[in-house]
Structures are given as C-alpha cells and as structure tokens.
Amino acid sequence: MGALISCQDVWKIYRLGDVEVQALRGVSLDIQRGEFLAVMGASGSGKTTLMNILGCLDQPTRGQYWLDGRDITQARPDDLAEIRNRDIGFVFQNFGLIPRTSALENAQLPLFYRGLPLREQRERATAALARVGLTGREHHYPAQLSGGQQQRVAIARALVAAPALLLADEPTGNLDTQSSREIMDVLERLNREDALTIVLVTHEAEIAAYAGRQIVIADGRILSDRLKRS
Amino acid sequence: MPAFLLVTVMTAFRVLARNRLRAGLTMLGIVIGVGAVIAMVGIGEGAKAAVRRQIASMGTNIIVILPGSTTVGGVHGGQGAAVTLTVSDALELKKKVPLLTDTAWAKRDAMQFVHGNKNWNGAVNGISPSYLTIRDWSYTSGGPITQADLESAANVALVGQTVVDNLYEPGEEPVGTIIRIKNMPFRVVGVLAPKGQSAQGSDQDDIIFVPFTTAERKLFGSKFLGSVGALFASTERPDELPEAVEAIREVLRVRHRIQPDQPDDFTIRTQVDIGQVREGMSQTLTVMLFAIASISLLVGGIGIMNILLVSVTERTREIGVRMAVGAKRRHILAQFLIEAMTLSLVGGLLGIVFGIVGAQAMTVLAGWPTIVSPQSILVAFLFSVAVGLFFGLYPANKASRLNPIDALRYE
Numbered sequence: 001m002g003a004l005i006s007c008q009d010v011w012k013i014y015r016l017g018d019v020e021v022q023a024l025r026g027v028s029l030d031i032q033r034g035e036f037l038a039v040m041g042a043s044g045s046g047k048t049t050l051m052n053i054l055g056c057l058d059q060p061t062r063g064q065y066w067l068d069g070r071d072i073t074q075a076r077p078d079d080l081a082e083i084r085n086r087d088i089g090f091v092f093q094n095f096g097l098i099p100r101t102s103a104l105e106n107a108q109l110p111l112f113y114r115g116l117p118l119r120e121q122r123e124r125a126t127a128a129l130a131r132v133g134l135t136g137r138e139h140h141y142p143a144q145l146s147g148g149q150q151q152r153v154a155i156a157r158a159l160v161a162a163p164a165l166l167l168a169d170e171p172t173g174n175l176d177t178q179s180s181r182e183i184m185d186v187l188e189r190l191n192r193e194d195a196l197t198i199v200l201v202t203h204e205a206e207i208a209a210y211a212g213r214q215i216v217i218a219d220g221r222i223l224s225d226r227l228k229r230s
Numbered sequence: 231m232p233a234f235l236l237v238t239v240m241t242a243f244r245v246l247a248r249n250r251l252r253a254g255l256t257m258l259g260i261v262i263g264v265g266a267v268i269a270m271v272g273i274g275e276g277a278k279a280a281v282r283r284q285i286a287s288m289g290t291n292i293i294v295i296l297p298g299s300t301t302v303g304g305v306h307g308g309q310g311a312a313v314t315l316t317v318s319d320a321l322e323l324k325k326k327v328p329l330l331t332d333t334a335w336a337k338r339d340a341m342q343f344v345h346g347n348k349n350w351n352g353a354v355n356g357i358s359p360s361y362l363t364i365r366d367w368s369y370t371s372g373g374p375i376t377q378a379d380l381e382s383a384a385n386v387a388l389v390g391q392t393v394v395d396n397l398y399e400p401g402e403e404p405v406g407t408i409i410r411i412k413n414m415p416f417r418v419v420g421v422l423a424p425k426g427q428s429a430q431g432s433d434q435d436d437i438i439f440v441p442f443t444t445a446e447r448k449l450f451g452s453k454f455l456g457s458v459g460a461l462f463a464s465t466e467r468p469d470e471l472p473e474a475v476e477a478i479r480e481v482l483r484v485r486h487r488i489q490p491d492q493p494d495d496f497t498i499r500t501q502v503d504i505g506q507v508r509e510g511m512s513q514t515l516t517v518m519l520f521a522i523a524s525i526s527l528l529v530g531g532i533g534i535m536n537i538l539l540v541s542v543t544e545r546t547r548e549i550g551v552r553m554a555v556g557a558k559r560r561h562i563l564a565q566f567l568i569e570a571m572t573l574s575l576v577g578g579l580l581g582i583v584f585g586i587v588g589a590q591a592m593t594v595l596a597g598w599p600t601i602v603s604p605q606s607i608l609v610a611f612l613f614s615v616a617v618g619l620f621f622g623l624y625p626a627n628k629a630s631r632l633n634p635i636d637a638l639r640y641e
C-alpha cells in the first residue's frame with residue numbers, strides 16, 4: 001500500500017487580470033495513512049490553497065495529486081464531489097453547520113448526498129455524535145450549542161462517511177482556550193484510536209504541537225518538514 | 231432518491247416557515263392570480279350553466295317573434311306602435327311553414343290581482359293554449375287553459391308559485407278558488423310548476439296566465455283585437471331552426487307587404503341567439519380574467535425569483551459547505567428549484583382556497599351563480615408548479631454554479 005496522499009511538484013497559479021499569482025510553487029508531499037500532520041504558515045503562504053487541493057475542492061494548475069492511488073488531476077467536478085463525499089471529511093474554522101437544523105441532521109449531511117436510506121443515515125450519524133461525546137444532544141440546534149459543541153458536531157459530520165482523510169482548517173480559530181483543548185483532544189483521540197489520517201492547518205504553534213508531523217509553508221513552498229520528537 | 235426529495239421538501243418548508251412574512255408577501259402575486267382564475271372561471275361557468283338552464287326551462291327549439299325592428303345594440307324599438315304582429319299571422323305561419331310543430335301568441339301587461347284580503351301586483355299574460363306546450367310549462371295541481379277557454383274568452387287563470395305564495399295561505403289549494411284581476415272574478419284552474427330565475431334574473435314564477443281572448447277584450451282594453459305582444463314557434467330539432475327562421479321571415483314579409491328594400495317590421499330570435507350573446511359576454515370576461523391572472527402570475531413569479539436570489543446569497547456559505555461534503559451541481563439545483571416550487575405551490579393552494587371562497591361570496595352577496603370546476607383547479611395547480619419551476623430556474627442555476635472555495639469564504 002502506497003501513501004494515502006502523494007503530491008508531486010504541485011503548482012497552483014491564479015490569473016487576476018494581468019497579474020499572475022503563484023499560490024503554490026512546486027509542492028511535493030507524501031502523507032501516510034494514520035499520520036497526524038500540521039501545516040503551518042502565515043496568511044498568504046499558500047497553506048489554504050494546499051488544503052483546498054488536498055481536499056479536492058480545487059485542482060493543481062501543474063503537477064500531480066494522487067489520493068488513495070487515484071489521480072485527481074483527471075477528475076471532473078462531479079467526480080471531485082463524490083471523492084469529497086466518500087473519502088474526505090472537512091472541519092472549518094466557522095464550524096459550517098446549517099442553522100435551524102438539528103445536530104443529527106447536520107451530521108447526516110454527507111450520507112444524505114450519498115443517497116443512503118434515512119434510517120441508516122440517522123443511525124450512523126448518532127454513532128458519529130457518540131464518538132465525539134455528544135450523545136443526548138442529537139436534536140439540539142446549533143444556536144443551542146456552545147462553540148466547542150458545534151465544532152464537535154462538525155467533526156462528527158466529517159467522520160460519518162468513514163473517510164480516509166480528515167482536513168481541519170483552523171478548527172480552533174473561533175474557540176476559547178478550553179474548547180480548543182477539547183477539540184484537539186478529540187482529534188488526537190480519533191487519530192490514535194481509529195488511525196484516522198488528519199491534516200490540520202493552523203498558524204498557532206500550540207495547536208500544531210498536537211500533531212506528530214509539522215510542515216511549514218511560506219511563499220508557496222515547503223520550508224520545513226519535521227517529525228515531532230516524542 | 232426518495233429520501234433526498236423528502237428531506238429537501240421538508241427543508242424547503244422549514245425555510246418558508248423561518249420567515250413567514252417574507253414568504254407570504256412573495257406568494258401574494260400567485261395567490262391573487264390563481265384566486266382570480268378560480269373565482270372568475272367559477273362565475274363564467276355559473277353564467278353559462280344559468281343560460282343553459284334558462285334555455286332548457288324555456289323549451290328548446292323555440293323561435294320568438296317580436297313586433298318592431300331591433301336597433302343597434304339589440305334594443306327593441308316601437309312595440310305597440312303599430313299593429314305589426316297578429317293572431318292570424320300565427321295561424322298562417324303554422325299553415326305555411328311545415329317545419330314548425332306549433333305556433334303560439336301572447337300579450338302581457340302589469341296589473342293588480344286580489345284574493346280574499348291579499349293582493350299582489352304582477353304581470354298578467356294573455357296566451358294561446360299552445361303557448362303552454364311550446365314554453366314547456368307543467369302543473370303542480372289543476373290543468374291547462376284549453377282551446378274552449380280561448381274560444382269562449384273564459385275567465386280562467388293559471389297562477390305561478392310566487393303569486394300563490396303571496397295570495398294564499400300555506401297549504402291552501404288555489405285550484406277552484408276565485409281571484410279578482412282588475413276587479414273581475416277569475417277561476418283558478420291550475421298552479422304552474424316553478425321555473426325559478428331566468429338568465430336575466432327575473433322571477434319566472436311571478437306570473438298569471440289567462441286566455442288571450444279574455445285578456446285583450448276584458449283586461450287590456452286593446453283597440454286592435456288580434457294584435458299580439460309576441461309570437462312563438464317551435465321546431466322538432468335545433469338544427470331546423472335556421473331554416474324555419476328564414477321561412478317565417480318570408481311569410482311575414484309577404485303578409486305585412488314589406489318591400490324588398492325595406493327592413494323587417496319584426497324581430498326573430500332563437501334561444502341560440504340569446505345563448506350566444508350571453509356566451510359572448512362570458513368569453514369577454516374570460517379573456518379579461520386571463521389577462522389579470524397572467525399579470526399576477528408574472529408578478530408572483532418575479533417575486534419568487536427575487537426572493538430566491540436573496541436566499542441564495544444569504545446561504546452562500548451553506549451552499550459551500552454542502553458542496554464540500556459532496557453535493558453535486560444537480561443536488562444544489564434541485565434543492566433550490568424545490569424551494570421555489572414549494573413557494574409557488576403553497577401560494578397556488580392558498581389561491582385555490584381563496585378563489586373558491588371568493589366564488590361562493592359572489593353567489594351569496596351578488597346572487598351570481600358560480601360553479602367551480604375541478605379542471606380549473608387542476609390547471610391552476612399545474613400553473614403554480616410551472617411558475618415556480620420557471621422562475622426558480624435562474625436562482626437555482628446560479629446557486630449550483632457557485633465555486634465551493636469562494637462560497638466557503640463568503641462573509
């Protein structure tokens with residue numbers, strides 16, 4: 001079994017009018033199954049662009065991206081949507097929950113687009129919420145949950161389809177210190193107990209410290225790639 | 231697929247309920263448009279049915295001949311100005327036009343009639359016995375005026391139900407009693423079975439029939455005996471009417487010595503003509519209502535499109551999240567199309583309810599008969615769906631074409 005993720009000389013170039021913006025310049029990266037990787041960088045460093053490409057929300061202008069043995073650069077938008085649905089879970093800084101919709105229904109969302117029967121959707125979502133410690137709050141609306149709880153619903157949603165990869169973009173950005181620690185504990189537990197591959201984008205060193213491997217990006221290039229010393 | 235539809239429809243209702251005022255205002259155009267269609271079709275159908283009832287109650291295949299010619303607009307001119315229609319005209323027509331199964335004549339005037347201590351003002355119609363058969367009158371008690379009554383100018387009368395209600399106690403049997411018309415005693419020989427309201431809105435049961443000869447000699451004080459207020463004729467079948475009308479016209483022109491370049495000094499009408507005039511009026515009404523309905527539906531549709539565009543903008547981040555977790559373009563397109571159609575459908579259903587209530591209100595308040603047809607309800611329903619689909623397409627398409635990355639970043 002090869003690496004779960006393999007980026008080879010990935011470039012992302014945007015054209016804004018006459019100006020060419022090179023967000024990523026020849027990034028090569030391999031990520032194995034079960035790794036917990038933190039991507040650090042300042043704003044504008046290209047870390048978000050890298051996340052978008054890893055998450056199959058965007059495609060490289062040049063270079064290759066292999067996810068679980070599949071060449072993503074050849075995929076069409078509908079295929080990318082399916083890959084995101086099956087293989088990738090997202091956690092966003094602003095939680096990204098649908099308002100006035102219960103925690104259960106939010107967690108079900110990926111399964112809803114997969115077309116599973118409602119009962120199975122509900123069962124798996126309930127299990128995912130349990131996995132993040134939210135049993136009993138299935139029918140609460142986001143407005144009735146704290147920031148930390150909302151983020152946990154988002155994590156449950158990311159887990160519900162049993163993806164190969166979880167991508168977290170500044171997951172603690174909108175949380176206080178206590179909730180941030182709770183969320184990172186959840187992620188760390190999932191990585192340890194379920195061997196869930198996690199890629200975390202952050203600009204905070206304390207958060208990055210939870211990860212087993214840290215990458216620093218600047219100016220669209222990987223500056224350093226270090227394993228945490230245990 | 232069914233789970234997708236079910237949940238999406240539920241979500242659509244939730245979005246609607248979230249902002250009831252906004253949804254209500256948006257739906258207003260559709261509610262008005264659909265309501266207008268339902269109510270006015272109901273009025274139109276009611277009018278048509280009333281005409282058909284009138285034609286049926288008057289007896290089919292009837293030709294009415296009135297003295298005097300019609301001026302523009304169908305206004306009848308100069309009745310009684312000259313002796314233009316006579317009883318012998320009627321008898322000649324029966325002889326000379328074989329298509330006619332029978333002819334009849336009548337003349338009417340308003341006067342007072344009395345029974346006991348009650349009196350009533352109404353129309354007295356002097357008729358030939360054939361009038362009763364041509365006009366298809368039947369009896370709840372007693373029997374018709376006979377040829378013998380006509381020939382002897384007998385003082386006999388037939389009374390309509392409204393006259394009975396006003397001159398007699400409930401349960402009293404009018405047949406055999408005496409009523410006084412213009413202070414002359416008349417024996418009631420029959421009570422006419424009710425016919426109800428005519429298409430013009432008059433009460434057909436507010437009538438007394440007496441023999442024509444009795445009327446002209448004793449009640450009306452006519453100077454010219456034999457002149458009639460109207461002639462009636464009937465044919466076996468409706469398709470014979472046009473030919474019969476022309477035959478009558480020929481005979482009468484000869485009898486009245488009308489030169490070829492002179493117009494008729496009479497007017498011939500068939501139930502078909504009257505029916506056509508009424509139907510023409512209801513056609514105009516129908517065209518008007520479709521104009522109103524189309525404009526309202528257009529306004530309503532634009533309202534839906536507008537609100538949906540706002541909704542798409544408000545929920546840009548939500549759309550981004552949905553795409554991130556695996557929604558394809560067609561999922562987003564379908565979701566917003568369904569939201570648009572839910573809006574238009576609910577508006578349509580409300581419009582149908584208001585239309586039915588409105589039609590009923592018309593019947594109760596204005597006395598216009600209305601019939602709400604199931605077809606108009608179905609058409610209105612389908613139209614609502616179509617409006618939602620058509621006007622929701624642009625916003626739904628816009629939503630589905632969002633770039634997930636930009637959408638997720640949207641503030």
